[in-house]
Amino acid sequence: MFKKAYFVLLLVSVAFNFQTSAVANEPAEIENTQDKGLAIAKKMKQVNEGWVSSQSDMVMVLRTRKGDEVVRQMRSKSLEVLDDGDKALTIFDTPLDVKGTAFLNHSHTQKNDDQWIFLPALKRVKRIASRNKSGPFLGSEFAFEDLSSFEVEKFTYDYLRDEEFAGQNTFVVKMVPTDKYSGYTKSHVWIDQEHYRVQKIDFYDRRDTLLKTLTFAGYKLYKDKFWRADKQMMVNHKSGKSTDIEIKNLEFGIDLTDADFNEKRLNRAR
Amino acid sequence: MMYLSLRRSAVGLFCLLLSQSSIAAELLSGTVDGKLEIQHRHFFNSPDIAQLDAISGQTSMALNVEYFKEWNNGDDRLEAELFGRLDGADSERTHTDIRQLLWTHYGNNYEFSAGLGRVFWGVTETQHLVDIVNQTDLVENIDGEDKLGQPMLRYQQFTDFGTFEAFLLPYFRERTFEGENGRLGGALNIDTDNPVYQSSSEENHVDWALRYANTFGALDLGLSWFSGTSREPDLFLNFDFNNQSTRPFYPQIDQLGADIQLTLGSWLLKLEAIQRNFDLPMFEDYSAATAGFEYTFVGVFGSQYDLGLLVEYSWDERGETGGAFFQNDATIGGRLTLNDIADSQFLFGISEDFDFSDSKSLFLEGATRINNALSLNVEARYFDAKDPANPAFAIRDSSFVQVGIEYFFD
Numbered sequence: 097m098f099k100k101a102y103f104v105l106l107l108v109s110v111a112f113n114f115q116t117s118a119v120a121n122e123p124a125e126i127e128n129t130q131d132k133g134l135a136i137a138k139k140m141k142q143v144n145e146g147w148v149s150s151q152s153d154m155v156m157v158l159r160t161r162k163g164d165e166v167v168r169q170m171r172s173k174s175l176e177v178l179d180d181g182d183k184a185l186t187i188f189d190t191p192l193d194v195k196g197t198a199f200l201n202h203s204h205t206q207k208n209d210d211q212w213i214f215l216p217a218l219k220r221v222k223r224i225a226s227r228n229k230s231g232p233f234l235g236s237e238f239a240f241e242d243l244s245s246f247e248v249e250k251f252t253y254d255y256l257r258d259e260e261f262a263g264q265n266t267f268v269v270k271m272v273p274t275d276k277y278s279g280y281t282k283s284h285v286w287i288d289q290e291h292y293r294v295q296k297i298d299f300y301d302r303r304d305t306l307l308k309t310l311t312f313a314g315y316k317l318y319k320d321k322f323w324r325a326d327k328q329m330m331v332n333h334k335s336g337k338s339t340d341i342e343i344k345n346l347e348f349g350i351d352l353t354d355a356d357f358n359e360k361r362l363n364r365a366r
Numbered sequence: 367m368m369y370l371s372l373r374r375s376a377v378g379l380f381c382l383l384l385s386q387s388s389i390a391a392e393l394l395s396g397t398v399d400g401k402l403e404i405q406h407r408h409f410f411n412s413p414d415i416a417q418l419d420a421i422s423g424q425t426s427m428a429l430n431v432e433y434f435k436e437w438n439n440g441d442d443r444l445e446a447e448l449f450g451r452l453d454g455a456d457s458e459r460t461h462t463d464i465r466q467l468l469w470t471h472y473g474n475n476y477e478f479s480a481g482l483g484r485v486f487w488g489v490t491e492t493q494h495l496v497d498i499v500n501q502t503d504l505v506e507n508i509d510g511e512d513k514l515g516q517p518m519l520r521y522q523q524f525t526d527f528g529t530f531e532a533f534l535l536p537y538f539r540e541r542t543f544e545g546e547n548g549r550l551g552g553a554l555n556i557d558t559d560n561p562v563y564q565s566s567s568e569e570n571h572v573d574w575a576l577r578y579a580n581t582f583g584a585l586d587l588g589l590s591w592f593s594g595t596s597r598e599p600d601l602f603l604n605f606d607f608n609n610q611s612t613r614p615f616y617p618q619i620d621q622l623g624a625d626i627q628l629t630l631g632s633w634l635l636k637l638e639a640i641q642r643n644f645d646l647p648m649f650e651d652y653s654a655a656t657a658g659f660e661y662t663f664v665g666v667f668g669s670q671y672d673l674g675l676l677v678e679y680s681w682d683e684r685g686e687t688g689g690a691f692f693q694n695d696a697t698i699g700g701r702l703t704l705n706d707i708a709d710s711q712f713l714f715g716i717s718e719d720f721d722f723s724d725s726k727s728l729f730l731e732g733a734t735r736i737n738n739a740l741s742l743n744v745e746a747r748y749f750d751a752k753d754p755a756n757p758a759f760a761i762r763d764s765s766f767v768q769v770g771i772e773y774f775f776d
Contacts, residue, residue: 192774
């Protein structure tokens with residue numbers, strides 16, 4: 097029963113929604129840096145509204161400082177929720193000792209997420225504490241919070257500058273988590289001005305020094321509307337370790353309903 | 367015996383299915399995976415006089431094979447899990463079981479299952495009072511978490527006001543016990559070939575159960591009712607001129623159970639309680655409960671380690687003479703998660719019996735991954751009991767360390 101438990105997941109990139117009441121002005125026209133930062137965040141959400149449901153395969157490659165590699169495979173299903181945070185289900189395929197373990201997350205905009213884990217050996221569904229968001233996900237350089245769905249309400253914003261990044265014009269925005277249990281004091285986020293896609297994030301730890309950098313690569317357009325990165329690369333500057341996540345076989349408009357994300361039916365996950 | 371006939375009928379069913387060649391082809395398209403385990407236990411203390419030839423080492427091997435097949439777009443599934451252990455020291459621990467052979471149909475808001483299945487009810491960690499559908503495969507591990515496959519018809523209805531479940535359990539599985547060479551059965555040498563039942567239908571008594579479960583924000587609630595053959599036997603001495611043995615007696619019971627968990631920030635507050643009723647004069651109705659909490663510290667000592675604090679207290683109305691291990695006992699433990707690539711983790715703690723204050727036990731469970739297919743686990747238990755009235759007295763000399771290597775395949 098004490099088999100490893102606290103895996104989380106769902107991808108930043110697969111879990112966007114937007115409060116329909118908010119109408120964003122064009123960020124470029126705003127003077128006040130905080131208003132401008134918020135407008136950019138809302139726009140990021142807005143351009144992703146309406147994805148409804150998706151599923152994908154994920155390959156996670158963990159590297160030590162010496163260059164040793166370990167590979168983990170999982171599958172993810174996500175459901176868009178318009179008036180709250182999204183729902184996501186992650187099922188583990190390898191390593192084989194955790195095969196069949198399923199993790200369910202109901203994210204919320206105004207309160208702690210609800211999380212359950214299904215342990216196949218015991219046929220047991222356990223509800224787990226979601227506040228432990230700063231801990232590593234499956235021994236990787238991703239913390240739980242790096243992988244949870246982006247919700248506008250979870251941060252305050254400050255626009256810093258325009259900058260060219262990887263041949264694109266980007267906004268650089270400072271984001272400060274509103275949750276005091278976050279492992280970060282702030283992050284700096286590079287967002288391209290054409291499609292509002294996150295290109296890079298610098299994470300600063302509680303001592304306010306640069307801890308990790310996440311870069312996104314291989315953006316592809318799905319359903320003529322939704323940009324998703326094939327690859328996310330996280331480097332830990334302190335430990336020298338890194339983790340890559342590759343997304344494969346991403347599909348939208350999957351036949352998924354609330355019943356597929358019901359904690360009482362988590363034993364059904366395969 | 368009954369277990370053999372059960373196996374025979376399952377094999378018969380399988381052969382019938384295989385005789386339909388198109389079905390056979392279908393079945394072959396399912397997936398198979400499993401694990402092979404090699405395990406060794408070492409007992410430190412010299413055995414007590416009742417067991418002159420008792421063992422100090424126990425090596426065994428276990429195989430688990432799972433089969434999975436789905437059709438109708440995943441709305442129908444067949445799950446099978448076969449288990450077997452070969453034990454070098456204890457012939458009773460050499461055993462096989464069909465853990466699962468279950469067909470399930472998934473509807474929009476209902477599920478129906480038929481076959482041999484496994485369900486888990488409850489929230490606490492140190493004991494599982496509410497979890498009653500499956501019999502405990504006690505010979506596997508004294509923690510009681512290994513279970514035998516239970517023949518069942520199960521129906522679940524999912525509604526906006528909770529999940530309702532009904533079970534019909536047409537056949538009873540006896541608890542497994544160690545043989546005369548086993549060190550953890552308290553040298554009782556239980557005669558599992560000659561169980562005694564209150565019901566004249568014996569193991570064919572049809573049991574039934576109901577359960578309601580719902581989530582109210584931070585609160586998870588489960589209420590259950592069970593009516594039928596108790597999974598927990600009463601052990602009695604059978605005096606016979608030729609042979610003295612201990613035999614299990616399985617009474618009929620009605621049991622009401624409740625399990626509640628409150629999830630508040632980093633706190634998990636847990637409660638399980640049961641009321642068990644008998645209709646035999648020598649058995650008194652009783653209630654029992656386990657309550658406790660878990661609190662997790664993230665990144666302790668400036669490291670990436672997480673440390674969970676686990677505290678649970680158990681109470682049983684029958685008191686110190688009632689035969690329960692956890693009748694007025696507290697357990698304090700820690701769950702250390704290293705968050706490394708190997709997912710290393712340890713669970714350790716101490717249990718203290720307040721009725722027998724000289725009685726305590728220590729435990730440690732640890733696991734780490736060697737590679738994608740290999741895992742290493744260790745388990746150590748230390749027992750101390752000085753009062754012969756304490757159920758733990760029987761295993762006071764049986765402190766042990768166990769090491770296991772598991773190989774996973776698919």
